[in-house]
Amino acid sequence: MTDLAPFYTDVQAHYDLSDDFFGLFLDKTRTYSCAYFEHEGMTLEQAQVAKVDLALAKCDLRPGMTLLDVGCGWGGTMMRAIEKYDVNVIGLTLSRNQHDYVQGLFDKLPGNRSAEVRLQGWEEYDGGPVDRIVSIGAFEHFRRERYDAFFNLCHDLLPADGRMLLHTIVGYHRHQLRDMGLKVDRNYLSFCKFLIDEIFPGGQLPEPPWVRTGAEAVGFRVERIHPLQLHYAQTLEIWTQNLIDRHDDAVEIASQEVFDRYIKYLSGCATMFRDGYFDIMQFTLVK
Numbered sequence: 001m002t003d004l005a006p007f008y009t010d011v012q013a014h015y016d017l018s019d020d021f022f023g024l025f026l027d028k029t030r031t032y033s034c035a036y037f038e039h040e041g042m043t044l045e046q047a048q049v050a051k052v053d054l055a056l057a058k059c060d061l062r063p064g065m066t067l068l069d070v071g072c073g074w075g076g077t078m079m080r081a082i083e084k085y086d087v088n089v090i091g092l093t094l095s096r097n098q099h100d101y102v103q104g105l106f107d108k109l110p111g112n113r114s115a116e117v118r119l120q121g122w123e124e125y126d127g128g129p130v131d132r133i134v135s136i137g138a139f140e141h142f143r144r145e146r147y148d149a150f151f152n153l154c155h156d157l158l159p160a161d162g163r164m165l166l167h168t169i170v171g172y173h174r175h176q177l178r179d180m181g182l183k184v185d186r187n188y189l190s191f192c193k194f195l196i197d198e199i200f201p202g203g204q205l206p207e208p209p210w211v212r213t214g215a216e217a218v219g220f221r222v223e224r225i226h227p228l229q230l231h232y233a234q235t236l237e238i239w240t241q242n243l244i245d246r247h248d249d250a251v252e253i254a255s256q257e258v259f260d261r262y263i264k265y266l267s268g269c270a271t272m273f274r275d276g277y278f279d280i281m282q283f284t285l286v287k
């Protein structure tokens with residue numbers, strides 16, 4: 001446990017909009033991160049399960065282990081881990097809606113493994129050691145000044161053969177974007193400002209070396225960095241189309257203004273990934 005207070009207000013401002021609204025564009029597992037279109041012709045749901053399987057396979061889970069999911073969303077990764085690997089799970093989320101939704105899933109779970117979801121940030125985690133850690137699409141909320149504390153905590157929680165899979169969007173410094181042949185123009189800058197002001201308050205995209213050096217500084221070895229850039233472009237394009245298809249429901253659940261804002265966010269991010277401004281990477285960290 002650290003003495004840092006999680007960014008509840010910022011994170012809830014996004015995820016506690018409405019479960020019904022997110023349900024309009026996410027797949028049935030409610031996975032809210034980059035899918036993995038491993039084979040031609042996969043549906044979004046199949047590709048989300050493939051992404052979760054990709055992440056969990058890198059954790060080397062064995063029956064009876066305890067998996068900590070930092071930023072568990074609506075619980076899809078933990079449900080898959082229980083089903084496929086017969087493990088105990090602990091999930092952390094700052095969203096009340098997600099916490100209540102996952103608790104509802106766990107209440108109906110058969111079997112004798114333990115499944116716990118906590119309305120708690122990693123900053124406050126006091127649940128004791130775990131065997132493996134997975135964190136998908138949450139690191140973007142943590143902020144750079146807290147990476148040391150985060151990696152330290154994760155390193156301390158894991159045993160000597162511990163493994164952690166960290167899946168995060170990454171961004172680049174403007175000088176690096178220029179070196180990559182990408183224009184840093186008004187469109188790019190104003191879209192980034194829109195994302196921080198109106199979609200993910202307090203969010204911050206790490207640059208890849210920040211993750212590597214942060215993890216290595218506490219003693220992790222970075223076993224693999226696996227980029228999935230175009231998979232996120234495809235995911236976001238499907239989410240955009242799903243939301244367009246449910247326009248009337250979206251306006252009824254939220255409003256035309258929220259619909260417009262989400263279309264701008266989802267379609268704009270799809271372009272950012274397609275054009276190479278943003279990437280998404282799975283970092284396999286081992287002790």
Ligand SMILES: C[S@@+](CC[C@H](N)C(=O)[O-])C[C@H]1O[C@@H](n2cnc3c(N)ncnc32)[C@H](O)[C@@H]1O
Binds near residue numbers: 015074093122
């Ligand atoms: C984009 S969602 C991803 C959810 C899920 N992993 C998935 O792939 O569907 C980000 C998640 O990170 C969580 N989160 C953000 N900051 C956190 C923190 N400091 N501690 C724990 N969870 C956090 C949010 O509550 C949310 O559940």
